[in-house]
Amino acid sequence: MKRITERDRILTVAERWDAQYSMLASGDTARQISERLHKLNLKKVKASTVNKVIGNDSWTRVMCEECEKDVGQAVVLYGSWPDTAIEICESCLNLAKRVIQGKVQ
Ligand SMILES: [Zn+2]
Numbered sequence: 001m002k003r004i005t006e007r008d009r010i011l012t013v014a015e016r017w018d019a020q021y022s023m024l025a026s027g028d029t030a031r032q033i034s035e036r037l038h039k040l041n042l043k044k045v046k047a048s049t050v051n052k053v054i055g056n057d058s059w060t061r062v063m064c065e066e067c068e069k070d071v072g073q074a075v076v077l078y079g080s081w082p083d084t085a086i087e088i089c090e091s092c093l094n095l096a097k098r099v100i101q102g103k104v105q
Helices: 006-011 013-022 028-039 047-054 090-100
Strands: 002-005 073-078 085-088
Touching: 002 006, 006 013, 006 047, 013 028, 013 047, 028 047, 073 090, 085 090
Parallel strands: none
Antiparallel strands: 002 073, 073 085
């Protein structure tokens, strides 16, 4: 279990982009985006700037997999199968606690 935030997404965006697109026959666009991402100060840059470079917000967004809302931060729960993980927001974690206590169904 660990906490992830929008900043965590931003800090790893260049590495993740390269990992995904170096395996493909990288086109010019993917390479140009990689170069632009590596030039950014990932400790300070806003998500909106990263989103503009990439063309969408899927690389910076933190979305809860239970309520499907953009939440800014979440907890990652790891399953026992390799590479299984689910990201849950604070609100859904609080609800889960009430469910396990039998207070709501
Ligand atoms: Zn949620």
